[in-house]
Amino acid sequence: xxxxxxxxxxxxxxxYVGASYLFLIEDNKILLQRRCNTGFQDxxxxxxxxxxxxxxxxxxxxxxxxxxxxxxxxxxxxxxxVHVMHRKASNDERIDFFMTTKSYSGEVKNCExxxxxxxxxxxxxELPENVVDYVRVAIEHYKSGTSYSEFGW
Numbered sequence: 512x513x514x515x516x517x518x519x520x521x522x523x524x525x526x527y528v529g530a531s532y533l534f535l536i537e538d539n540k541i542l543l544q545r546r547c548n549t550g551f552q553d554x555x556x557x558x559x560x561x562x563x564x565x566x567x568x569x570x571x572x573x574x575x576x577x578x579x580x581x582x583x584x585x586x587x588x589x590x591x592x593v594h595v596m597h598r599k600a601s602n603d604e605r606i607d608f609f610m611t612t613k614s615y616s617g618e619v620k621n622c623e624x625x626x627x628x629x630x631x632x633x634x635x636x637e638l639p640e641n642v643v644d645y646v647r648v649a650i651e652h653y654k655s656g657t658s659y660s661e662f663g664w
């Protein structure tokens with residue numbers, strides 16, 4: 512007797528890597544941190560940021576990461592998402608959420624000197640040459656009011 516063979520095609524579910532970034536802007540200057548000892552873009556400036564952990568929103572992740580990196584306290588309600596970037600990296604695809612806030616408490620300080628060797632304010636129109644490429648693009652989109660972009664495709 513013939514036994515039917517049932518084949519199942521199982522595909523791994525595709526997932527994005529998510530990250531939240533903070534454009535902390537005061538007096539038309541943006542806070543940048545120079546990366547070091549991370550293995551990614553060391554020697555270049557970025558903004559305070561971090562990957563999302565599972566089970567948290569982009570705003571929750573931003574609050575957590577910013578406290579860890581620069582020591583200030585944010586409230587999710589005070590965060591405004593100003594740009595979203597769908598980015599193709601070397602090994603994966605990413606969704607980056609760029610936010611601003613007008614309100615925070617605490618003093619800005621370098622809480623991770625083993626990953627950041629400079630934390631400085633720069634005029635929005637005079638960024639240093641060595642800014643991480645996609646962060647520079649996101650800042651330009653923020654300045655022009657563009658809410659979504661794609662990078663690296």
